[in-house]
Amino acid sequence: MTKLHKLSGRFLGLIIASGLSATASAQMTINGAGATFPYPIYSKWFDEYAKVDPSVRFNYQSIGSGGGQKQITAQTVDFGASDGPMSDENLAKAPGKILHIPTVAGADVVTYNLPGSPALKFDADAITGIFLGQIKKWNDPKIAALNAGASLPDQEIVVVHRSDGSGTTYIWTDYLSKISAEWKKKVGTNTSVNWPTGLGGKGNEGVAGQVKQTPGAIGYVELIYAIQNKMPYADVKNSAGKFVKPSVESITAAMATAQIPEDFRFSMTNAPGNDSYPIAGATWLLVYEQQKDAAKGKKLVEFLKWALTKGEDMAKNLDYAPLPADLRERVLKRVDEIKM
Amino acid sequence: MKNSHLWRKTKNALASAASFVCALLVIAPLALVFLHLLRSGASAVNWSFFTELPKPVGVAGGGMVNAIAGSFELLGLAALVGVPVGVFGGVYLAEYGTVRGNWLLRFVADVLNGVPSIIWGVVVYGLVVLRFKSFSAYAGGLALGFIMIPLIMRTTEEVLLLVPAGYREASLALGISRWKTIVHIVMKTALKGIVTAILLALARVAGETAPLLFTAFGNRFWNHDLSEPIAALPLQIFSYAISPYDDWHRQAWAGALVLVVMIFFVNILVRFLTRERVARVL
Amino acid sequence: MPIAVAPERPAVRSTINRMAPPSGLGDKVFKWFTLAMALAVVALVFLVGWQLARGSSLAIRRFGFHFLATSTWDPVAEQFGALPFIYGTAVSSLIALIIAVPLSIATAVYLTELAPLWIRQPIVSLIEMLAAIPSVILGLWGIFVMIPWLRDHPFPFLKKIFGWTPFFSGPIYGVSMLAGGIIIAVMILPIITSVSREILRSVPNLQREAAYALGATRWEVTRIAVLSYAKKGLFAAVILGLGRALGETMAVTMVIGNTPQIRASLFAPGYTLASVIANEFTEATTDVYLQALFEIGLVLFGITILANLLAQLLLKTMGSTIKSGAVQ
Numbered sequence: 001m002t003k004l005h006k007l008s009g010r011f012l013g014l015i016i017a018s019g020l021s022a023t024a025s026a027q028m029t030i031n032g033a034g035a036t037f038p039y040p041i042y043s044k045w046f047d048e049y050a051k052v053d054p055s056v057r058f059n060y061q062s063i064g065s066g067g068g069q070k071q072i073t074a075q076t077v078d079f080g081a082s083d084g085p086m087s088d089e090n091l092a093k094a095p096g097k098i099l100h101i102p103t104v105a106g107a108d109v110v111t112y113n114l115p116g117s118p119a120l121k122f123d124a125d126a127i128t129g130i131f132l133g134q135i136k137k138w139n140d141p142k143i144a145a146l147n148a149g150a151s152l153p154d155q156e157i158v159v160v161h162r163s164d165g166s167g168t169t170y171i172w173t174d175y176l177s178k179i180s181a182e183w184k185k186k187v188g189t190n191t192s193v194n195w196p197t198g199l200g201g202k203g204n205e206g207v208a209g210q211v212k213q214t215p216g217a218i219g220y221v222e223l224i225y226a227i228q229n230k231m232p233y234a235d236v237k238n239s240a241g242k243f244v245k246p247s248v249e250s251i252t253a254a255m256a257t258a259q260i261p262e263d264f265r266f267s268m269t270n271a272p273g274n275d276s277y278p279i280a281g282a283t284w285l286l287v288y289e290q291q292k293d294a295a296k297g298k299k300l301v302e303f304l305k306w307a308l309t310k311g312e313d314m315a316k317n318l319d320y321a322p323l324p325a326d327l328r329e330r331v332l333k334r335v336d337e338i339k340m
Numbered sequence: 341m342k343n344s345h346l347w348r349k350t351k352n353a354l355a356s357a358a359s360f361v362c363a364l365l366v367i368a369p370l371a372l373v374f375l376h377l378l379r380s381g382a383s384a385v386n387w388s389f390f391t392e393l394p395k396p397v398g399v400a401g402g403g404m405v406n407a408i409a410g411s412f413e414l415l416g417l418a419a420l421v422g423v424p425v426g427v428f429g430g431v432y433l434a435e436y437g438t439v440r441g442n443w444l445l446r447f448v449a450d451v452l453n454g455v456p457s458i459i460w461g462v463v464v465y466g467l468v469v470l471r472f473k474s475f476s477a478y479a480g481g482l483a484l485g486f487i488m489i490p491l492i493m494r495t496t497e498e499v500l501l502l503v504p505a506g507y508r509e510a511s512l513a514l515g516i517s518r519w520k521t522i523v524h525i526v527m528k529t530a531l532k533g534i535v536t537a538i539l540l541a542l543a544r545v546a547g548e549t550a551p552l553l554f555t556a557f558g559n560r561f562w563n564h565d566l567s568e569p570i571a572a573l574p575l576q577i578f579s580y581a582i583s584p585y586d587d588w589h590r591q592a593w594a595g596a597l598v599l600v601v602m603i604f605f606v607n608i609l610v611r612f613l614t615r616e617r618v619a620r621v622l
Numbered sequence: 623m624p625i626a627v628a629p630e631r632p633a634v635r636s637t638i639n640r641m642a643p644p645s646g647l648g649d650k651v652f653k654w655f656t657l658a659m660a661l662a663v664v665a666l667v668f669l670v671g672w673q674l675a676r677g678s679s680l681a682i683r684r685f686g687f688h689f690l691a692t693s694t695w696d697p698v699a700e701q702f703g704a705l706p707f708i709y710g711t712a713v714s715s716l717i718a719l720i721i722a723v724p725l726s727i728a729t730a731v732y733l734t735e736l737a738p739l740w741i742r743q744p745i746v747s748l749i750e751m752l753a754a755i756p757s758v759i760l761g762l763w764g765i766f767v768m769i770p771w772l773r774d775h776p777f778p779f780l781k782k783i784f785g786w787t788p789f790f791s792g793p794i795y796g797v798s799m800l801a802g803g804i805i806i807a808v809m810i811l812p813i814i815t816s817v818s819r820e821i822l823r824s825v826p827n828l829q830r831e832a833a834y835a836l837g838a839t840r841w842e843v844t845r846i847a848v849l850s851y852a853k854k855g856l857f858a859a860v861i862l863g864l865g866r867a868l869g870e871t872m873a874v875t876m877v878i879g880n881t882p883q884i885r886a887s888l889f890a891p892g893y894t895l896a897s898v899i900a901n902e903f904t905e906a907t908t909d910v911y912l913q914a915l916f917e918i919g920l921v922l923f924g925i926t927i928l929a930n931l932l933a934q935l936l937l938k939t940m941g942s943t944i945k946s947g948a949v950q
Binding site for chain 3: 370549
């Protein structure tokens with residue numbers, strides 16, 4: 001029986017050691033799940049905050065905005081994260097009131113894979129046409145008209161979209177629904193839609209990877225993913241008729257013009273203004289107004305306050321637009337309303 | 341006809357050659373994958389890989405020590421569930437029961453072996469994660485344990501049936517009770533085989549990702565409490581590999597290399613343990 | 623993982639059962655204890671079925687059998703149909719079988735009949751190593767190595783030669799139904815090879831000896847005496863491989879393109895039952911959406927049971943009980 005004893009002894013030992021270490025360390029873990037869009041900035045925040053308050057650790061898994069909404073509703077995580085605001089229907093399903101805490105804003109950029117990586121420009125017609133599957137080739141006149149100098153090959157366009165439920169998709173489809181009645185009717189706005197054409201990739205990372213690997217591909221990803229992957233991204237024509245490059249400045253310009261209601265659920269796609277980038281959106285942390293665990297709730301609130309003050313200063317470096325000062329004040333007031 | 345004999349010999353040679361090529365084709369993916377793992381991952385397998393926690397996005401370095409430890413913890417939990425149920429279930433199938441009843445039990449075990457592992461994740465999600473409102477190492481271990489049960493059960497049964505009937509008869513003839521015969525004589529004789537079965541089942545579930553997606557959830561830090569989410573090697577490999585960061589890609593391949601080497605090691609260990617028993621003429 | 627063929631030996635059990643001394647308390651307790659453990663598998667099957675049925679009850683009531691025949695998968699409009707996934711699972715599994723079965727059986731034949739003795743064990747060991755590679759790692763290799771290679775070499779070649787057929791028409795993305803089928807083939811090669819080997823080994827030597835006695839060459843012995851005798855068993859091995867192919871999740875998800883559509887072209891992306899669950903389960907925000915996914919799980923579970931049932935019945939008529947010991 002010795003070998004069996006030894007093996008089982010070893011396993012048992014490991015379990016007991018884990019259990020003991022649980023009582024030994026006073027470190028708290030706060031779990032969150034959701035959007036892949038803000039993952040880079042959130043992971044930076046969590047890492048920095050661990051230095052500020054070593055007694056708590058934030059474990060965030062980027063499973064997609066849809067996942068974030070679902071898991072916070074099911075209360076399997078302590079906070080959720082989503083780039084698409086929760087609908088009234090979904091909010092009603094939650095066992096308590098969920099607050100939307102905006103953190104940063106980012107941009108959905110149009111990234112593509114063409115020989116020579118030319119700098120391209122797109123407008124509403126071109127994007128809608130491509131994603132509806134109506135514009136099939138790169139040298140289509142609608143695209144060529146916008147890009148006089150670029151050499152566009154006679155190649156099939158391979159559309160890449162998200163296969164999982166995504167806030168990045170929400171922002172994208174929100175924009176398309178606003179600029180195209182056809183899109184609104186046929187496809188609609190949601191974290192997960194019935195795509196007329198294209199391949200599905202999992203997460204921002206999956207789409208970036210897919211576009212990078214497929215010649216002639218076009219897809220939408222969060223700005224930082226295109227930058228990190230050294231992929232080209234296009235200028236897009238905004239509602240004022242100007243071609244705007246996605247950047248912290250153009251996102252901030254878009255956010256400045258947005259109408260922000262009490263519950264902070266707002267859309268900033270197709271924003272007015274000469275400098276606004278049209279496909280931008282905010283991302284939210286989803287927390288319950290009434291926290292079920294007082295100790296965790298307290299730590300969570302402390303983190304939120306830190307994020308909305310110190311954290312915001314780190315946003316620019318990662319190409320996210322921080323919230324404007326007045327909005328920050330309003331959000332901080334809302335954070336004060338979280339009850340333990 | 342003179343030709344006929346030559347033609348038949350030729351066919352024989354051709355058939356041997358063709359089937360040899362097929363055998364090579366079957367092994368080819370193994371070589372390709374392993375070579376790729378070595379090429380892409382070997383550079384990132386260093387001391388920090390085995391000792392450090394993951395670093396945040398964009399920061400170079402870091403390791404997967406929590407994922408490696410997490411995998412071991414999950415395997416431990418899985419074994420707690422899978423080993424007793426599997427081994428003693430196999431004992432029942434080998435020592436007791438009726439022909440018909442046992443056939444049914446075996447069939448059910450085989451069906452379970454064929455259930456896609458993602459379904460186990462879904463089931464344990466509904467059963468444990470939703471009920472306790474938390475992703476946890478327990479949930480992950482349970483899902484893996486469920487997968488192990490039918491596996492261990494069938495292999496244990498096979499192994500016990502190899503113990504000659506004479507052993508049992510002799511023991512009973514000496515007046516030793518049935519259950520003591522089984523435990524002290526039969527199981528002891530087959531111990532190596534049972535350990536083999538357990539090791540193989542562990543190696544099998546060590547590489548599972550799908551059932552852990554909705555149960556163990558993943559953790560960028562150390563897990564201090566088994567009722568909290570926990571990192572696991574396959575999960576970490578997966579999320580790193582589909583990220584856009586080159587550094588993370590290399591770490592993913594390193595993780596994959598480590599995982600595959602560990603699994604291969606267990607397989608070789610098993611082969612070594614069962615070496616003397618098997619006098620098979622292949 | 624070693625697969626064993628255990629000929630049913632009721633003689634052992636019934637002898638012992640007759641000879642066993644009067645049951646003391648220890649014996650009774652032990653017997654019931656092991657019975658309870660064995661019944662765990664039955665409990666598990668019911669657990670899986672119950673969880674899946676419970677999770678999909680609303681969807682079943684709402685869509686009925688149309689679910690199996692509808693090809694729309696629209697979370698916004700809340701219209702769900704399983705047809706594209708059933709199609710995807712069926713086609714990718716079929717492709718996998720077409721590729722894997724001839725290779726596996728040929729390899730099994732080589733290992734049992736034709737190969738020199740010294741080479742057999744090493745090859746068997748290598749094949750078992752292949753079986754041990756986790757699905758996720760194979761999937762990663764698939765995305766980063768296999769797909770680019772496929773896209774640049776074999777696929778254009780196939781298109782050039784067979785492009786006139788509907789199966790090889792259309793644009794080549796790399797990720798495709800064909801890629802999905804190929805990766806599944808790689809995963810099921812070990813199990814079909816192992817089980818086939820066991821089947822071929824269980825063919826009585828008498829058959830071979832008789833053929834040799836008549837002056838047959840090695841290959842002829844294999845063809846005439848062994849393969850035709852083992853036909854049913856080999857077919858069952860194929861079905862076991864099919865069962866494994868149906869449930870394959872991670873590797874397929876990464877190479878198949880994840881697009882719920884039904885297209886004739888094998889270069890087009892597809893979607894399988896297991897993949898859609900893996901991709902969308904944690905994110906299904908509405909009740910109907912989640913329930914539809916549970917229902918997909920139920921369909922998958924049902925198909926798996928049927929495949930196993932078929933294999934077992936076939937094996938039963940061949941007179942032996944084979945353990946599937948399915949390796950993931």
